[in-house]
Amino acid sequence: MRYGAGQVAALSDLSVEIGDGVTGLVGANGAGKSTLIKILLGLLTPTSGGAQVLGHDIRTQGMQIREAVGYMPEHDCLPPDMRAIDFVVHMGRVSGLPAAAARERAADVLRHVGLAEERYRLMGGYSTGMKQRAKLAQALVHDPRLVMLDEPTNGLDPAARDDMLSLVRRIGHDFGIPVLVTSHLLGELERISDHVVVLDGGHLLRSQATQAFLGDTGVVLVEVLGDHGADGADPQTRMGQGLAARGLSCRPRGGLIEIDPVRVQGADALDEAPAGGMEALAARDRLRDIVRDTAADLGLGLVRVQPETGRLEDVFREEVAP
Numbered sequence: 443m444r445y446g447a448g449q450v451a452a453l454s455d456l457s458v459e460i461g462d463g464v465t466g467l468v469g470a471n472g473a474g475k476s477t478l479i480k481i482l483l484g485l486l487t488p489t490s491g492g493a494q495v496l497g498h499d500i501r502t503q504g505m506q507i508r509e510a511v512g513y514m515p516e517h518d519c520l521p522p523d524m525r526a527i528d529f530v531v532h533m534g535r536v537s538g539l540p541a542a543a544a545r546e547r548a549a550d551v552l553r554h555v556g557l558a559e560e561r562y563r564l565m566g567g568y569s570t571g572m573k574q575r576a577k578l579a580q581a582l583v584h585d586p587r588l589v590m591l592d593e594p595t596n597g598l599d600p601a602a603r604d605d606m607l608s609l610v611r612r613i614g615h616d617f618g619i620p621v622l623v624t625s626h627l628l629g630e631l632e633r634i635s636d637h638v639v640v641l642d643g644g645h646l647l648r649s650q651a652t653q654a655f656l657g658d659t660g661v662v663l664v665e666v667l668g669d670h671g672a673d674g675a676d677p678q679t680r681m682g683q684g685l686a687a688r689g690l691s692c693r694p695r696g697g698l699i700e701i702d703p704v705r706v707q708g709a710d711a712l713d714e715a716p717a718g719g720m721e722a723l724a725a726r727d728r729l730r731d732i733v734r735d736t737a738a739d740l741g742l743g744l745v746r747v748q749p750e751t752g753r754l755e756d757v758f759r760e761e762v763a764p
């Protein structure tokens with residue numbers, strides 16, 4: 443896809459397949475996410491190449507695609523002098539619902555997105571979080587077979603962002619509607635997406651199951667509770683010293699202790715971890731045993747022993763690093 447006189451290639455050589463569940467489309471600002479969504483909706487015609495959405499051709503069947511798809515645009519597009527209920531009913535009617543069904547569905551989806559009380563207020567007076575919810579409601583009113591959400595968490599504070607991400611997850615998982623959701627915050631979608639597509643400067647960087655992205659690093663994080671030592675050392679320091687005495691390489695990280703992976707064979711020679719598979723599992727079990735025994739010997743309580751997983755942001759940083 444080239445814009446204007448062809449100077450700017452917004453997308454190039456992009457070949458990707460998007461399936462069921464929640465797919466996160468991530469990339470920095472300008473990576474081409476909105477362009478891809480508009481192409482898939484048949485709103486923009488690509489300079490070359492093509493695509494199909496739910497079996498419809500984007501070049502010739504944009505109308506059928508938009509009938510079957512719910513779309514939440516990135517920018518504010520709500521008429522300020524309309525009440526949310528009237529707007530969502532209207533969008534249902536535009537999508538072909540009879541009047542009574544549109545009213546019923548609008549009330550349902552507005553309740554669903556958490557706007558039950560506020561649905562009779564003019565949207566011009568809404569907070570950003572309420573506007574994003576209203577935009578989501580209009581994308582769902584006609585019972586779409588697929589939804590495309592462009593930056594649904596834009597402008598939200600952390601609590602509102604978590605609420606929005608939970609809603610997106612429910613759409614994909616509880617209601618079984620496939621979701622394509624974008625974010626320029628790379629790590630934001632890792633909790634809720636089954637699959638991640640990463641774009642960088644209009645190119646496909648990766649398209650992969652989220653789990654494959656976030657593979658186990660072998661590092662274990664531990665939190666302990668208990669008494670200070672005779673020398674005044676706090677529980678975390680005592681645990682760290684106990685683990686080090688057993689040959690583990692560890693360090694404090696916030697209120698937790700970060701322990702490097704261990705080798706399976708040899709009780710004392712604990713160094714670099716194996717890469718994966720059964721050996722990695724055995725190493726993890728062994729490490730857990732050592733952690734449990736150390737805490738027991740010191741009379742400390744284990745609050746948490748958790749494997750650390752990689753972060754999408756790290757993967758991205760590594761891949762685009764010069």
Ligand SMILES: Nc1ncnc2c1ncn2[C@@H]1O[C@H](COP(=O)(O)OP(=O)(O)OP(=O)(O)O)[C@@H](O)[C@H]1O
Pocket residue numbers: 445446450451452469470471472473474475476477478516626
């Ligand atoms: N109408 C347009 N005319 C010219 N260039 C455009 C147009 N729309 C987008 N672009 C350019 O195409 C590239 C991709 O933009 P796009 O909006 O698809 O990215 P994005 O990943 O959605 O970013 P953002 O999160 O900022 O919206 C950018 O370089 C952008 O400047």
